[in-house]
Amino acid sequence: MWKSLVNQFSGILDNLNEDQQTNGREEQKGYRVNDQGQGGNPFDVDDDLSILQQIENYQSGKITQRLYLARQLPNHFLKLGYVDSLQYLIPIFQTLSIDPSENVRQTFVEQLAQVCGFLLSDASKAACKAVEQNTSALPVATGEEIVQFMIFPIISKLLKDPDRGVRIATIETIIHLSQHLSTSQQESQLFPIIIELSNTNSLDAKLQTLQLIKFLTPNIGSDLSLKHFIPIITRLAQDSNIIIKKWIGAEIGDISKNIFDNTLSSSPASNSSTTNKESRAVQPQFQNGVLPMYMTLARDPSWRIRKSCTRSLSSISELTAAQDQQTLLLPLFRSFMTDNSKWVRYSMYQNIGYFFNTLPRNLISDDLLMFYTNMMRDVKAFQGSISNNNNGFSSSSVGTPNMLSPDLFVLSKEDNTEGLNSPDSKGDDVDGLFKTEIMNNLPLSPSLLVGAFGNPDNLNNGNGDNDEEDDDEDHNSYNEMRNGGNDLPMSPGLGRFTPGGWPGGLGGAFNRVMRAGGLGGDSRSYHSGKENEIATFCAFHFPAVVYAVGPTKWDLLRDTFVELAHHKEESVRKPIASSLHEVAKILASHPNDLGSHYIHQDIVPLLEHFLWEYAKPENNFVNNMNSNGLNGNEGRLDGGNEGLGRKRIKKTPEAYGVMKGIGEMIKYVESRNEMIQDLCLIGNEGSNWRMRKLLARALGTISFSFELEQLEDWILPISIQLCFDVVSVVRLWAAQSVAKIIYRLRLLSIRTTTANNQNNSNNSNKTRATKNKIKQVKKDYEEQVLRIGAMSSCQDRAVFLDITSGLLSLDLEEEEGQRSEQGEGEEQGGGEEKIVGKYVKHVVEEMLGDRVPNMRVKIVEIMRKVGECRKKGLGTKDGIQYDKWQCKSALDVLIHDRDVEVKRLAIEALTLY
Numbered sequence: 001m002w003k004s005l006v007n008q009f010s011g012i013l014d015n016l017n018e019d020q021q022t023n024g025r026e027e028q029k030g031y032r033v034n035d036q037g038q039g040g041n042p043f044d045v046d047d048d049l050s051i052l053q054q055i056e057n058y059q060s061g062k063i064t065q066r067l068y069l070a071r072q073l074p075n076h077f078l079k080l081g082y083v084d085s086l087q088y089l090i091p092i093f094q095t096l097s098i099d100p101s102e103n104v105r106q107t108f109v110e111q112l113a114q115v116c117g118f119l120l121s122d123a124s125k126a127a128c129k130a131v132e133q134n135t136s137a138l139p140v141a142t143g144e145e146i147v148q149f150m151i152f153p154i155i156s157k158l159l160k161d162p163d164r165g166v167r168i169a170t171i172e173t174i175i176h177l178s179q180h181l182s183t184s185q186q187e188s189q190l191f192p193i194i195i196e197l198s199n200t201n202s203l204d205a206k207l208q209t210l211q212l213i214k215f216l217t218p219n220i221g222s223d224l225s226l227k228h229f230i231p232i233i234t235r236l237a238q239d240s241n242i243i244i245k246k247w248i249g250a251e252i253g254d255i256s257k258n259i260f261d262n263t264l265s266s267s268p269a270s271n272s273s274t275t276n277k278e279s280r281a282v283q284p285q286f287q288n289g290v291l292p293m294y295m296t297l298a299r300d301p302s303w304r305i306r307k308s309c310t311r312s313l314s315s316i317s318e319l320t321a322a323q324d325q326q327t328l329l330l331p332l333f334r335s336f337m338t339d340n341s342k343w344v345r346y347s348m349y350q351n352i353g354y355f356f357n358t359l360p361r362n363l364i365s366d367d368l369l370m371f372y373t374n375m376m377r378d379v380k381a382f383q384g385s386i387s388n389n390n391n392g393f394s395s396s397s398v399g400t401p402n403m404l405s406p407d408l409f410v411l412s413k414e415d416n417t418e419g420l421n422s423p424d425s426k427g428d429d430v431d432g433l434f435k436t437e438i439m440n441n442l443p444l445s446p447s448l449l450v451g452a453f454g455n456p457d458n459l460n461n462g463n464g465d466n467d468e469e470d471d472d473e474d475h476n477s478y479n480e481m482r483n484g485g486n487d488l489p490m491s492p493g494l495g496r497f498t499p500g501g502w503p504g505g506l507g508g509a510f511n512r513v514m515r516a517g518g519l520g521g522d523s524r525s526y527h528s529g530k531e532n533e534i535a536t537f538c539a540f541h542f543p544a545v546v547y548a549v550g551p552t553k554w555d556l557l558r559d560t561f562v563e564l565a566h567h568k569e570e571s572v573r574k575p576i577a578s579s580l581h582e583v584a585k586i587l588a589s590h591p592n593d594l595g596s597h598y599i600h601q602d603i604v605p606l607l608e609h610f611l612w613e614y615a616k617p618e619n620n621f622v623n624n625m626n627s628n629g630l631n632g633n634e635g636r637l638d639g640g641n642e643g644l645g646r647k648r649i650k651k652t653p654e655a656y657g658v659m660k661g662i663g664e665m666i667k668y669v670e671s672r673n674e675m676i677q678d679l680c681l682i683g684n685e686g687s688n689w690r691m692r693k694l695l696a697r698a699l700g701t702i703s704f705s706f707e708l709e710q711l712e713d714w715i716l717p718i719s720i721q722l723c724f725d726v727v728s729v730v731r732l733w734a735a736q737s738v739a740k741i742i743y744r745l746r747l748l749s750i751r752t753t754t755a756n757n758q759n760n761s762n763n764s765n766k767t768r769a770t771k772n773k774i775k776q777v778k779k780d781y782e783e784q785v786l787r788i789g790a791m792s793s794c795q796d797r798a799v800f801l802d803i804t805s806g807l808l809s810l811d812l813e814e815e816e817g818q819r820s821e822q823g824e825g826e827e828q829g830g831g832e833e834k835i836v837g838k839y840v841k842h843v844v845e846e847m848l849g850d851r852v853p854n855m856r857v858k859i860v861e862i863m864r865k866v867g868e869c870r871k872k873g874l875g876t877k878d879g880i881q882y883d884k885w886q887c888k889s890a891l892d893v894l895i896h897d898r899d900v901e902v903k904r905l906a907i908e909a910l911t912l913y
Helices: 002-013 019-028 051-058 063-071 073-080 082-088 090-097 102-119 122-133 143-158 164-180 183-198 203-216 222-236 242-263 284-298 303-310 313-318 322-337 342-349 352-356 366-373 375-382 429-441 467-482 508-515 530-549 551-565 570-578 580-587 595-611 619-627 632-636 653-660 662-668 672-684 689-705 708-722 728-758 761-789 794-812 817-829 837-846 853-871 887-894 900-910
Strands: 612-614 647-649
Touching: 051 063, 051 073, 051 082, 063 073, 063 090, 063 102, 073 082, 073 102, 082 090, 082 122, 090 102, 090 143, 102 122, 102 143, 102 164, 122 143, 143 164, 143 183, 164 183, 164 203, 183 203, 183 222, 203 222, 203 242, 222 242, 222 284, 242 284, 242 303, 242 313, 284 303, 284 313, 284 322, 303 342, 313 322, 313 352, 322 342, 322 366, 342 375, 342 530, 352 366, 352 530, 366 375, 366 530, 366 551, 375 530, 530 551, 530 570, 530 580, 551 570, 551 580, 551 595, 570 580, 570 595, 570 653, 580 595, 580 662, 595 612, 595 653, 595 662, 647 672, 653 662, 653 689, 662 672, 662 689, 672 689, 672 708, 689 708, 689 728, 708 728, 708 761, 728 761, 728 794, 761 794, 761 837, 794 837, 794 853, 837 853, 837 887, 853 887, 853 900, 887 900
Parallel strands: none
Antiparallel strands: 612 647
16 A cells, blocks of 8 residues: 555656755655755655564655555554554654655544554553553553543644644544544544534534534433533534535534424334324423424525525424424425425425425325425426526535536446356256257247347347446346345445435335335436426426325325326336336235226236337338328327237336336236236346346246246246256346245145135145145256256356255245245245255255355355354244254365365355354
8 A cells, every 4th residue: 555655756756957946855854865965765664674663764755655654553553552552652653743845744543543543442451450550660651541642632733723624534534533533532532623623613613513423422322412412412503604605504404303203103114104203302401492492593584595405394394293394394494385485496496305294194285295296387488598597506605516517426346157167167958958848848938038048249239228227227136136136225425525415213114115216325416407407396296296195195295296107208117117016016905996097097007018018010011001092100100010020028118117016906906817928038138237127126026927838838937947047147137036936836835725724625626736746846946056067067056055055045034925925834834955056965965065166155155044044033932943954064064175265255155053
């Protein structure tokens, strides 16, 4: 690391042309000039010197030497130990804190958090205690004393440093340091610094105080925050500077949630429950302090301050009692939506879904809902004015960046196929026959099967895919799958401005609905064309509004839904398409059983419209139509698909959005038996591997919506087919779905057995026949999966290992609904071996000596998951089944593997046994 730093400074100083300027700068900073008047090599960092020699020579040496010394402080502390660090390192802190170079001061303060962690650690306390017990040794100061009397005075001084970079680094250090302090240390050492900083007249100091409060509230207890932070915020809210008021108006919601979050009795966990929102407890400090302060800021004459307050309205409402919501916040919301400033209205449009979900349903009246449905009418008022006015959100106000600027995430792309294709991994005739057998048994046209086994060079042939966008999306979903499918929003980094975000106390159901918009979790970070951004906000918040008002008010939202779904802009249609499954789920909970009617009338036709198109007809067919006086448009208006060509999936963002939720959506479709046949055709889209990926991802969830007949005819064959796809990420998702399908077959078998025990003798023969058929289908499917693990291609064996790993992951998901249902059935089945057992046994007995290191890494991962299951006590009902699979013996072999990585992972996994 220091070598790269040396090279960086080398390039800078090479641009200095005058030796006299160089010598003057070196003399000013204490550099030693040689006899020829030259500064020599200013980057002398000798690795041969000991730590003590580096400390002695570098603390007053060249700038890069001092930088190196400051950056290496945590490492030097660990190597020297507590006593020697106090003797040799602590004395140079004062020198580094007043270094003439701002780079050295900034680097030094960045290391203080780690240094304080070392000083306050148990190891340092033990070392200090050992010195005290040694009567012949001189007493040493404790780590707490060093931090209190040495570190904190330095931090307090660097908070007022003239360099802005040093001040920002000091704030970050205080935030990290607060995690190492006890409550008493926070109150006696940390708060005096913050209080002193808040009393400074400097604008920068006040903003630094507010930044510290924002990021410290999660680490500081509610009692201390109420005692110290709330008075500071209340006092600064009366400041005459508009920048301070804007910052407080935008961030008071998040700060209040961190302080008062424990005042909520519970979060609304279900869509139909409103009692939690009505009965929440509110502390007097919020009701009598924060809420009046917020209301004062929200009614400020400056539109900039009112605009910033719209971003905190949902968080404030979440903490407010229902009575105050009705008397205070609803009138405030109406004033925001009818504000004379278009920028205030514009900002409120971006938060309307969040706000509605903080209100009890009885407070969301029809006229209040009209503020949302009439959003589209305000679009014309903004067309042209937004693009022609650059003074709106582009102000230079500190702490309030452009709300329309998208968040940029750089996704690291992995080579998914690395290590899966070894030179000697060639398929033999048996594997080829097996794949041919699968293809021949599929209920699809053989001419359509070229895609899954075809030439990978044909994957991207310019058929309208947005490759750059979809590549990022695909790798994001790949990483999501490898992390267990947790599709959660990224946490904001330190120092990043976060305008509102999701109301965290609203519960997972609301967050899931908001994510369904497909915009990355925040409507304010997605737009295409400023003249259509309000329509985009309206579409993004649509599922959240439906979730807030409930299915009984669907008639009031239907027109808006249709208008958004057929909007001319793709950025408006895509959120609607991505949230169809969530809207259908909400409508299905209609108390008067009208949900299925709404879904069949409004949702399913739109789903078909987004998903499907018809292939262009052959030329001879077109000629026949023309000879009969027909044209293509007239033919397409025909209700049937006769003469329109083959039905195929669209390659549009809307189709991709629908496919992301098709697993949950299909169970609400009455014609799902016909739809699954069309969906399975996606597996043969040779040039559209992204759609095959989404199908492979959804198959496992889809299988729980169908009975044995549809599983046998469609889902089981296509799942095996996708396991041999030419694209690695498709195979990975297919493996996860195969694991869920195996559990689905197990569930069907158990339910049939239970029904057989409960039925009378008249129906027993039919039930017995059904049970035997399920048993045979399940056996055949598992045999196909086991054959994949015996293939010569490491690519196929990797799929089998991913299936086994997926089965073990299902065992570890204690709260997963399908897994809990299967567990109840297994208890009724009694005594049967766990379904994952035969796959783990195959791994241990047949694949332990695999010649490819990547395969052995996957095997170790399976052994680790088995160890986790064993440690949690799973499978102990009929004896410890996990111990029968000889996984510990397998790890005893793998710890002596010739591959270093395999050996390391095996040693770590062995600790679980």
